[in-house]
Amino acid sequence: MRRSGRNSLLALGDKYRIYILLVVVFTFMSLFAPKFFALQNMTSVLNAIAMNATVAIGFTVVMICGQLDLSIGSVITFAGVLTMGLQPVLGFAGAIAVAVLGGAFVGLVNGLLVAKAKINSFIVTLGTMTLLQGSIYQFSGGNSISVSTDQAFAISDFLGKSLVPLVTPRVLIAILLVAMVELFMRRTRSGRNFFLVGGNRSTAWLAGINTDRFLIAAFVLSGVTAAIGGIVSVLVSTAATLNLGENSLMYVISATIIGGTAMSGGKGGVLRSVVAILSLEMLYTGIILFGLGNEVKIFFAGIILAYVVLYEAYAVYRHEKTLGQRPELMKELAARTAATRDRKAGRP
Amino acid sequence: MSDLRTVRTGSFSNIMSTAGVYGIAVLFLALGALLQATGAIGNFLSPQNMLNIVDAVALVGIVAVGMSFVTYSGHFADMSVPTTMGFTGYICIEMLRYGFLPALLVALVVGVLIGLLNGFVIGKFRANPIIWTLAVNYVTMGMIRLIWANKQIYPDMRGSGEKAIALFDAIYRLRFFHLIGLPLVMLVVLVIIGQFVLTRTSFGVKLKLTGSSLRAAKLSGIAVERGIMLSFVLCALTATIAGLAVTSLSRVGAWYNGAGYDFKAVTAIVIGGMTLAGGRGTILGVLGGSLIIGILNNIMTLVGIGTFSQDMVRGAIFIIVVGTNALSLRRLGRDDA
Structure with missing residues (x-):
């Protein structure tokens, strides 16, 4: 089919929309928001996204597999509470190991129930989410857990101090994880198999891919990255609050979808989700810098998510409506009938 | 198992599967009685406690009846219920x-407008029901906090008339014969209407086909969009009714008024034998599911299990029920989820 220049430009814009959005938000806020374009603000923006960027890695992979993981928010808090709660007994290394394993275990349960018991992932993770919320309160007794030893403060200082301008170790951890998973997804055969599994599960199975194993792996990865996000975050603040992961679910879902990962699976990328998170955080920071409150932020976050879901759904709807239609043939036909009519009427 | 796709569809098996849910409810009642007999908990069987159970069931049940239509139509659940309740x-x-x-x-x-919005976007454009309703949930939450500046509001601080306030308080507190609360009456009425609509009207039958196979429904000329839209409207309507009852109960407008009702309703629906794949189940079963949840909560509270640990138990039961349900359906070769 012949494409007009305008259409291909639109398609290109759609493909790179997340990078365009980043540039637009950055430019707008730099020009208009007070104190936005400053080294200190940029560092705090990067620090702020470190947790959600880490969490988005696994979530995106799950979504590429065509599934949904609603339990990430509770896993973040769960891992944070485990780290701080077990630290007096096991020391930091042991507590962190247990927390990561805990995240992996939740992911494993999710994955097994989705892949083997064939239950809808939304339902499974809604269940584990509620179960985890209960366990968090059970374990912590309903209070936030803080550790105020010299060692804890030393770790917190180390993670929060800039290595080079803009980049603190907590940001570096996120960057390394994102780079690793992004390269794995793009450059290795196993990584690309995730896209196949998400795009069409039966075709992937017929092609000899162990689809169950990839589904389970995706959920385990999601559990692990959510746990790491939570752990790093509580290590920085030296306290595990019980609402740590509360807003992450909406944040990460919005960012992943805005980043262009298809809800039906088979399309997307980890890096794109993280760029979307960066754009959203810049937008929200700008909103706060303009002097608007947290409720405006929540409102905007919801509107953005709703808009993107609607946009994606509408694109599919349009595509299905016009499937098989050939506009240029219709135009030719119209021109021809007009010409015949003119000839019959005896006009030149 | 009530199912058009089975070879034999008898009303007998239909009754049996619904009876099974109530059987479990009776078992839980017996468990409570047993615990009282052993002295683990006091006054489980007292009339006051039974009334408590029924009142608690009424609110969850009202939400669940409406949400059943969404589940039945194959759209899992409406996650915008909590803030719809709060907002209204x-x-x-x-x-x-x-x-x-x-x-x-x-x-x-x-x-109803919130329901229409959900139903239109999901029915017409086939947006992912979970993510869309989640988004609506957040938008409504943001709206509540924007409009009322993060504050809770009380009925008597807006200069409203005494009579209006008394009537508003009565939504939850009105009792017929000093016994039967208005929410319970509404629940019973809604269950009867819901059961009738689902089984005896063309809308219900069409919704069953829509839930079983959207493509087949569409190809056989059913206006699936209209059915889906209507089911989301019904869900939002019952959520509004429950929201008003909850607000009347707490005498305060707060954004967290409906928190948790989405999951409680889904659990009641699933325990009530309505499968999340859509097209199977009855409203009477869902009522039974709500009863089980209510009795279980009551026993757990009496035994002294905290609210948050109750979440844990509910989550575990939810996963187990859904898991066994999916497995048994698959073993029978009826799985199309």
């Missing part, structure tokens, strides 16, 4: 100064 509560309190009936009416209209 706020609106009703805010409007009380213009009288009780106008306030009630405006709240219901707003609820």
Whole structure:
């Protein structure tokens, strides 16, 4: 089919929309928001996204597999509470190991129930989410857990101090994880198999891919990255609050979808989700810098998510409506009938 | 198992599967009685406690009946229920100064509008129901906090009339014969209407086909969009009714008024034998599911298990029920989820 220049430009814009959005938000806020374009603000923006960027890695992979993981928010808090709660007994290394394993275990349960018991992932993770919320309160007794030893403060200082301008170790951890998973997804055969599994599960199975194993792996990865996000975050603040992961679910879902990962699976990328998170955080920071409150932020976050879901759904709807239609043939036909009519009427 | 796709569809098996849910409810009642007999808990069987159970069941049940239509149509659940409940509560309190009936009416209209929006976007454009309703949930939450500046509101602080406030308080507190609360009456009425609509009207039958196979329904000329839209409207409507009852109970408009009702309702629906794949189940079963949840919560509270640990138990039961349900369906070769 012949494409007009305008259409291909639109398609290109759609493909790179997340990078365009980043540039637009950055430019707008730099020009208009007070104190936005400053080294200190940029560092705090990067620090702020470190947790959600880490969490988005696994979530995106799950979504590429065509599934949904609603339990990430509770896993973040769960891992944070485990780290701080077990630290007096096991020391930091042991507590962190247990927390990561805990995240992996939740992911494993999710994955097994989705892949083997064939239950809808939304339902499974809604269940584990509620179960985890209960366990968090059970374990912590309903209070936030803080550790105020010299060692804890030393770790917190180390993670929060800039290595080079803009980049603190907590940001570096996120960057390394994102780079690793992004390269794995793009450059290795196993990584690309995730896209196949998400795009069409039966075709992937017929092609000899162990689809169950990839589904389970995706959920385990999601559990692990959510746990790491939570752990790093509580290590920085030296306290595990019980609402740590509360807003992450909406944040990460919005960012992943805005980043262009298809809800039906088979399309997307980890890096794109993280760029979307960066754009959203810049937008929200700008909103706060303009002097608007947290409720405006929540409102905007919801509107953005709703808009993107609607946009994606509408694109599919349009595509299905016009499937098989050939506009240029219709135009030719119209021109021809007009010409015949003119000839019959005896006009030149 | 009530299912058009089975070889034999007898009303007998239908009754049996619904009876199974109530059998479990009776078992839980027996468990409570047993615990009381052993002295683990006091006054489980007292009339006051039974009344407590029924009142608690009424609120969850009202939400669950509406949400059943969404589940039945194959769209899992409506995650915008919590803030729909909160939002309509706020609106009703805010409007009380213009009288009780106008306030009630405006709240219901707003609820229906939210349902229409959900139903339109999901039915027409096939947006992912979970993510879309989650987004609506957040938008409504943001709206509540924007409009009322993060504050809770009370019925008597807006200069509304005494009579309107008394009527508003009565939504939850009105008792017929000092016994049967208004929410319970509403639940019973809604269950009867719901069961009738689902099984005896063309809308219900079409919804069953829509839930079983959207493509087949569409190809056989059913206006699936209209059915889906209507089911989301019904869900929002019952959420509004429950939201008003909850707000009347707590006498305060707060954004967290409906928190947790989405999951409680889904659990009641699933335990009640309505499968999440859509097209199977009955409203009577869902009522049974709500009863089980209510009795279980009551026993757990009496034994002294905290609210948050109750979440844990509910989550575990939810996963187990859904898991066994999916497995048994698959073993019977009826799995199409």
